[in-house]
Amino acid sequence: MLRDDLRTLWTEPRPPDAPARVRRDWALLAAGLAGVALEATLRENVVWRPVAVVFAVWLCLLPLWRRTRPLATVTLAFGSVILLQVATLVAAPREPVGLYTGAVVLVLVYALPRWGSGREIVLGGAVIVAACALCAFTDETPVVEKVVGFLFGLLPGVVGAAVRFRVTARERQLEQVRSREREQLARELHDTVAHHVSAMVIIAQAGRVLAGSDPSAAVEALDGVEEEGARTLEEMRAMVAALRDRGVGAELAPPAGVADLERLVRTPGGRIRVDLGLDGELDTLPPAVDAAVYRIVQESVTNALRHAVDATEVVVRVAAERHTVRVSVRDNGRRTGRGRDGYGLTGLRERATLIGGTLRAGPGTDRGWHVEAELPRARNESGVRTRPRR
Template sequence: MLRDDLRTLWTAPRPPDAPARVRRDWVLLAAGLAGVALEAALRENVVWRPVAVVLAVWLCLLPLWRRTRPLAMVTLAFGSVILLPLASLVAAPREPVGLYTGAVVLVLVYALPRWGSGREIVLGGAVILAAFSLCAVTDETPPGEQVVGLVFLLLPGLIGAAVRFWTTARERQWEQVRSREREQLARELHDTVAHHVSAIVIRAQAGRVLAGADPSAAVEALEGVEEEGARTLEEMRAMVAALRDRGVGAELAPPAGVADLERLVRAPGGRLTVGLALDGEVDTLSPAVDAAVYRIVQESVTNAMRHAVSATEVAVRVTAERDTVRVSVRDNGQRTGRGRDGYGLAGLRERAALLGGTLRAGPGAEEGWHVEAELPRARRESGAHSRPRR
């Protein structure tokens, strides 16, 4: 089992979509160069000052590529660190060479397990340990302090590994949320279409009976409609059966929609007053959009009931325009951060994206929490969506 774990670590790929550079990289570079300048100007006991300054500037530049080239940056940084003890062995006096600003290499130690592949982590870890071992041999630091130094050196790597594990686990949770929302949407589409196909089959059967024996062509056409409708219904049931918790023989009924919002907001047990306003032709929406509107209002009102601080009412407005449907849910509670933007809203965003729309949620400009969604009356292909990486 240990061998399998080591093989898994060795073959682990890099995390996807690693950003090349972000704003904080330039802040780190500026802070590092400023530290080099101050230390070179103010510190008196610097051995080989020009060499130490050049090395420190070099180490400050390497973190710019720490996400895209983690192993190469660790090798260059700690390879340079290895050369200094070797040089100090043949030079006098035998004192440590370098500036304290060189501690920026700890950022590279963090980046190696955070952004590197399994192979890069193993090889980079070997380079780091080799550099530390050489420094420990050439230095006269007591063993206890060397152990503390090793822990201090490896701690950023442990933090990077923990952040990577946490991020991976969260990505899996997001994927589960998206999968559940897709499954729910597939169920609703299945129920809606199956409901209509069932009606087609029934009408075809009635048409065959009413046609009688005289119009044989009509009877033949009705038989074809009946056969095709029954086959379509059977194939759809088989296709979606694996996604359903209930059996394929369950009662087929359209999912809840805009027509059910009145009952939703009047449901007893809520601590808030919910006001509902419907504008436009909301009774002619497509089944998928109709169900999506209901789910958005249901989730948003439920979140307000559970989490709105000092709120007394929730305002729900559904506006059907010529090409779009707009949904707005706002409470009048205290203005808070994005802590309530959880997996439920993530699922709603996925549903809106599948239908070609958008959904935004966050604190209002003056009070409360606002959820705003815009859905097309006719489905459009949704674009690619991404989240920023840490």
């Protein structure tokens, strides 16, 4: 388990879209250089003043590349610290060499886990630990102070890792939301195309039957095919535009709902009559429930047009109760084949389940095919049906 975790850390890529430099970088550089100038001028007990000033300026410059080159900046900064410590061991000065402004190096400790890859974090962390260990070895302060100083030096790295984890978790959550949205739009596209293409086929069949006896009816059928085709293309363009990668928060056209059922059930060709009945308050349904009612009716009517043999009527009933919405679609035709559910019915069951409802589909007791759905008027955030309080 530990080996797998280390392998995962080692192969972790850098966060995408790391900014090169922003305004606060220049503000940090200006503050650091000003601090170096003031400390070098006003502080009297500076050991190796020229070396300390150059070293502090060097540390102030390195954060400019901390996001794009996190490992390189950490290696250069803490490698310089190691070299300086080795020089102090050889020369043995009376006081530590360096300026307090050199604490700007803690920014690099933060940047390494925040912007580095897994490999860079491991290698850079080793350099930081080596530098801290050498400083603790050469410093004559008590052990407790050394431990506290070591923990304080690593604290920015912990903060950087926490910030990275939070940002990554949010990006993954947004990506999941986008994936669910695209899956829903793909289902919408399938339902829309299937409905309109079925209508076009029925119009064309009716026109072919009437072409010999009534040419004007054939012309009307062609007009109907053209109208349905244009409507299909229009809805497909809208959905495909929404499916394109336009970023999170792209504005989407509102999906069809109960208000569009009247237009939906106007079946061209006259082969099957659709009897639509709406009952109850259907104007205030939540968007997800409103769209689900429309798609259930659309898919059920489309299946009746395509598969119901000798059917003359499809009865559609949508009734809104206090806490639920009931949808019923029944035809009086005969069914051929094995009756296995296709992608359409599977998608409808998934849609109903996601909003906390149920959907049943199967042959009627006497004849025809029945689709019954029960959807909640409201749902909680987890997608589980909300029960009314008593």
